[in-house]
Amino acid sequence: MIIHEFFMKHLGFSETQAKEIYFKIKNHKFTSNSGILRLNEDTLLQKIEFYKNELDFSIEQILSDFRLLSYDTVSFDEEEYENFIKNKDLESDIKSPTSIRAKVKYFREELGFENKHFKTTMSIFSNDIENIRRKVKYYKEKIGFEPVHFRQIPCILNYDTETINKKLEFFKKELGFTGKQLRDYPNLFSLDCDSDKPNSLKNKVKFYTEEIGLKLSQIKTFPCLLSFDTTSDESVPTSIRAKMKFFKDTLGYTNKQFQITPNIFYLDCINEDENPSSIKSKIKFYREVMGFENKHFQLDPSVFAYDTISDESSPTSVRAKIKFYEEEVGIGVDIIRENPILLHFDIVNENGTSVKFKLKNLREIGITDEDIRENPRILSTPALDIKDKYALWCSIFPDKRFMKLRTWFMTRVEKIYARYVYLAEDLQKTDIRPNQLDFSEKNFVSRFKMSSDTLMKKYPLDETILADFYEKYNSLGIQPPIVQDKGEAFGK
Amino acid sequence: MENKIYEFFKELKFNDGEIENLLEIAPAIAETSVNDIVENMSVVVRFGFPADDIGSLIALNPAFLCRNNEDLIIDLIELSKTTDDIEEALKNNPYLI
Structure with missing residues (x-):
C-alpha cells in the first residue's frame, strides 16, 4: 500500500509535498477508487519509470494527471494487437487492446505520434483504441483529416462524435467554413461551440462582429481569430x-x-x-x-506583415524594397511612408503583380520616373486603364501639364473626353485647363452647369475616337525616357 | 473567390495580376460576397464619389470593400462634416475610409 513516504523516498519530494500528492490522489474524482494507493511500491515505480523512459514525461507531468498511474503499463500482447489492427471492421467483436503500451503503439504507428504529442494531451490515454479508430474514421470521412491533423491537436480525439458533429455544423452553417479551412485550422475543434460560456465560439463571433465590427467573411478569412481569448x-x-x-x-x-x-x-x-x-x-x-508617425501606421496596418528583419539580400524584405525604389525610380522613404502600398508590391518577378511590370508598362507609354516620383500612386492604377487615359491627356495637353494634378489618372477616360468636347465645342473655350477636366463632379456641375453623365451620353468615347487620340498621341513622339546612368540621374 | 467577384474586377479593367494584388492587400475580399462589395461601393457613391471612378479608389484602397458597412457609413458621415466634396477628399486621400 502506498503512503506518502513513497513520494519522498523515490521521487525526492519533501514531506509536505509528498503528503499533498498523497491526498490529491486519494481525493481525486478519477483516481480515488482506482486502487493506485493500494498498489505496491514496485508496481507504482514501474509505471512511473515507463512514462519517464518510454514517453519522456517528467515527474511533474506524470503527477499532473493521476489517471496515468491507474493504467496498465505492463501488458502487451503483440498478436492480440496485430489482429485488432488488421481488422478494419469497427463493428466486429475483436477485443480492443487496453494496455498503455498498445495505445502508444497505435498512436505512433497509425497516427505518427511522437513523445511531444503525448505530452500535450495525456488524457487521450483514457480512450480505448477502438473508440479512437472510430473517431479517426469519422473525422476523415466528414472533414478529410489525416494523421497530421491529429498530431496538431490531439485533444480532438477526446470528443465524442455527437460533439464533433455539432461543431462541424456550426463551422459550416454559421461561419461557412470549407473542409479545407477546417483542415488548415484543426485547432478550431478544440473550441467550445454551442454553449453560452463566455469563451464559446458563438460568443467569440459575437465579440468580433459586435465590438470590432468584423464581418463573418473576415472571420472566415482569418479563422485563427477564433482561437484567441476574447473574454x-x-x-x-x-x-x-x-x-x-x-x-x-x-x-x-x-x-x-x-x-x-x-x-x-x-x-x-x-x-x-x-x-x-x-x-x-x-x-x-x-x-x-x-x-x-502614427498617421502612417494608420494608413495601412498591413505594414506589420512585412519582413522588417531580413537585410537587403532578401528580396521580400522591407530593406530590399526601400533600396529598390531608391535605385530604380528615385523614390525615397519619405514618399514610401506616405504611400505604404508600395511596400506591398513584389520587386522581383515581372508578372502582373510586380512593380517591375508596372514600371515597364508606365515607361513604355512615356511616363517618366520623375512623373512617378511626383505621383507614386500611378503605380497602383490598373494597367489597362492608364494607357487610354495617358494617351487622351497627352493628346489634349502635349506639354504634359496635367501631370501636376495628383488625381488625373483617377478619372474615367470617357468622362475626360466628354468634358473636353463640351468645353471645346459647346462652350468654345480655347483655354481649357487640366484641372477643369479633372474637377470633382460637384465642382464641374457648379462651374459649367452640366453633369458628366449627360455629357458622356452626348459625347460617347468609342474605339474610333480613341484611335484618333492614339494617333495624335503617337505623333507627339512621346518616347520612353532615355535610361541614364543612375548616378547621374539622381545627382550622386 | 466567387467567379462573380473576379468578373466584377475585370469589368473595372483590372488584369489578373492586379486582381491577385488586391487580394493580397485585402485577403478578406476573396470571402466577401459581390453583394457586400457592391453595398460598400454604393455607400461611397451615395456620399458623392462618382461610380465611374470607383475602380481607381479600389486600386489604391481595396480594404474598404471588406469593412463593416455601418462603420463605413459612420466614417463617411464624419468625413462629410469636414468637406462638402467627398470625391475630391477621397481622390486626394483614398485612405480616409
Whole structure:
C-alpha cells in the first residue's frame, strides 16, 4: 500500500509535498477508487519509470494527471494487437487492446505520434483504441483529416462524435467554413461551440462582429481569430482586449484599422524590442528607418506583415524594397511612408503583380520616373486603364501639364473626353485647363452647369475616337525616357 | 473567390495580376460576397464619389470593400462634416475610409 513516504523516498519530494500528492490522489474524482494507493511500491515505480523512459514525461507531468498511474503499463500482447489492427471492421467483436503500451503503439504507428504529442494531451490515454479508430474514421470521412491533423491537436480525439458533429455544423452553417479551412485550422475543434460560456465560439463571433465590427467573411478569412481569448480583460496580455488597447494607445488605432487588417491580432504585442518579430520591434524599425508617425501606421496596418528583419539580400524584405525604389525610380522613404502600398508590391518577378511590370508598362507609354516620383500612386492604377487615359491627356495637353494634378489618372477616360468636347465645342473655350477636366463632379456641375453623365451620353468615347487620340498621341513622339546612368540621374 | 467577384474586377479593367494584388492587400475580399462589395461601393457613391471612378479608389484602397458597412457609413458621415466634396477628399486621400 502506498503512503506518502513513497513520494519522498523515490521521487525526492519533501514531506509536505509528498503528503499533498498523497491526498490529491486519494481525493481525486478519477483516481480515488482506482486502487493506485493500494498498489505496491514496485508496481507504482514501474509505471512511473515507463512514462519517464518510454514517453519522456517528467515527474511533474506524470503527477499532473493521476489517471496515468491507474493504467496498465505492463501488458502487451503483440498478436492480440496485430489482429485488432488488421481488422478494419469497427463493428466486429475483436477485443480492443487496453494496455498503455498498445495505445502508444497505435498512436505512433497509425497516427505518427511522437513523445511531444503525448505530452500535450495525456488524457487521450483514457480512450480505448477502438473508440479512437472510430473517431479517426469519422473525422476523415466528414472533414478529410489525416494523421497530421491529429498530431496538431490531439485533444480532438477526446470528443465524442455527437460533439464533433455539432461543431462541424456550426463551422459550416454559421461561419461557412470549407473542409479545407477546417483542415488548415484543426485547432478550431478544440473550441467550445454551442454553449453560452463566455469563451464559446458563438460568443467569440459575437465579440468580433459586435465590438470590432468584423464581418463573418473576415472571420472566415482569418479563422485563427477564433482561437484567441476574447473574454479576459486588458490585464491579460494575450487577450484580444489587451492587444486592442496596445494598438489604440501606441498607434491611435480605431476599429477601422482592425476591420481593414483583422490578422493584426495574430501579432505578438507582448515581447519587447529584443525579439525582432515582435510588433514593438517592427514599430521601432518603421519609426527609426522610415520616419513613420502614427498617421502612417494608420494608413495601412498591413505594414506589420512585412519582413522588417531580413537585410537587403532578401528580396521580400522591407530593406530590399526601400533600396529598390531608391535605385530604380528615385523614390525615397519619405514618399514610401506616405504611400505604404508600395511596400506591398513584389520587386522581383515581372508578372502582373510586380512593380517591375508596372514600371515597364508606365515607361513604355512615356511616363517618366520623375512623373512617378511626383505621383507614386500611378503605380497602383490598373494597367489597362492608364494607357487610354495617358494617351487622351497627352493628346489634349502635349506639354504634359496635367501631370501636376495628383488625381488625373483617377478619372474615367470617357468622362475626360466628354468634358473636353463640351468645353471645346459647346462652350468654345480655347483655354481649357487640366484641372477643369479633372474637377470633382460637384465642382464641374457648379462651374459649367452640366453633369458628366449627360455629357458622356452626348459625347460617347468609342474605339474610333480613341484611335484618333492614339494617333495624335503617337505623333507627339512621346518616347520612353532615355535610361541614364543612375548616378547621374539622381545627382550622386 | 466567387467567379462573380473576379468578373466584377475585370469589368473595372483590372488584369489578373492586379486582381491577385488586391487580394493580397485585402485577403478578406476573396470571402466577401459581390453583394457586400457592391453595398460598400454604393455607400461611397451615395456620399458623392462618382461610380465611374470607383475602380481607381479600389486600386489604391481595396480594404474598404471588406469593412463593416455601418462603420463605413459612420466614417463617411464624419468625413462629410469636414468637406462638402467627398470625391475630391477621397481622390486626394483614398485612405480616409
